[in-house]
Amino acid sequence: MVKDGLPNLMKDLRTLVQSHLPALSGRHRHAKRGFSILTVLLSLTLLASILVGFASVVQNRTSRVAREVQAAQGELSAEAGIALIVASLLDNAAHxxxxxxxxxxxxYACTLDNGTQLFMVAQDVAGRIDLNTASRDLLQALFDKQADPEKSAALISAIESRRRNDGFRMVQEFAQLPGVDRDLYAHIAPDLTVYSKRPSLDEASARQALRTRLARTGIAKDIAYASSADGLKFEIDVIARTAPGRGYRATAAVEIRPGHMPAYHILFWNGHPFRSESLPPPYDGWLAGAGERQVASCTSS
Structure with a gap:
C-alpha cells in the first residue's frame, strides 16, 4: 500500500509544482522588467548630467573666446587709432x-567700420609740464587747488629729489611718489610729460583745462608760457571702446620724421584693457561740455 502510494504522492507533488511555475515565472519576468526600467532611468539621469556639464563647459569656453576676441579687437582698434593720429600729424607737418x-x-572721436568707438588725443609735448625740467613756479601752480600747501610742497620736494637721482623715464613713475593717490594722478597725468625738456609751456599747445587752472593761480604768463611748440614730438592717447564699459586703452609718445623713413619713431608705448562705464580725463569734461556728441565714421571725409 505504501509502495503504491509513493508514486501517487510524487505525481501529486509534480502536479503542484507545475501548477505554480507560471506564477513564479511571471513574477521573475516582472522583477526583471522593473530592474531594466530602473537601469534605463539611471543611465538617462547620468547622460543628462553629462550633457548639462558639457553644455556648461562649452558655454564657459564660448564666453571666454568671445572675451578674448573682443579684447583683441580693442587692442587692434587702439593701434589703428594711433596710426590715424600719426598720419594726421604727418599731414599737418606738411603745411x-x-x-x-x-x-x-x-x-576727438570717430567710429570704425567694426563699430568700435575711438576716443583720441594728440598733443605737442611742449603743451605739457615736463617732470624733469619744469620750473618750481610751474610745479607749484600745477598742484595749486589739487593739494593743500603742505602736500603740494612735499610733492615738489619728491619730484626734485627724483630729478637728482635717475629722473623720470615715464609719466607713470609720478604715481609712485608718496602722497600721489589715484584721483590726483588721474587729474594731473594728462598734463605731464618727460619729453618736452623745457622749463615752461607753449601756450598754444596746452590744454584749455590746464590754461584755465594756471590762470586761477595767478602765475605770470611769461613764466608759464615761455616756450614754443616742439612740432615733432607728441603725446597720444587712444581709448577703443568695443562695448559699453569694455575696450582697450593705448598711450604713446611719438616723434614724427617728415621726409624720412620710417616716418615716425615710437618713444614710449603702453596698452591695457579698459574697464569703465565712464571715460577718464580729459575725455570726461569734453563729453560733458558738448552733451551727446555725434561720433562720425573714421573713414568719412
Missing part, C-alpha cells in the same frame, strides 16, 4: 607752420 592745426590735447 606751412602758420597753417598748421595746434595739437593742444583737444579730444
Amino acid at each position: 606751412e607752420e602758420s597753417h598748421r592745426r595746434p595739437a593742444d590735447g583737444t579730444p
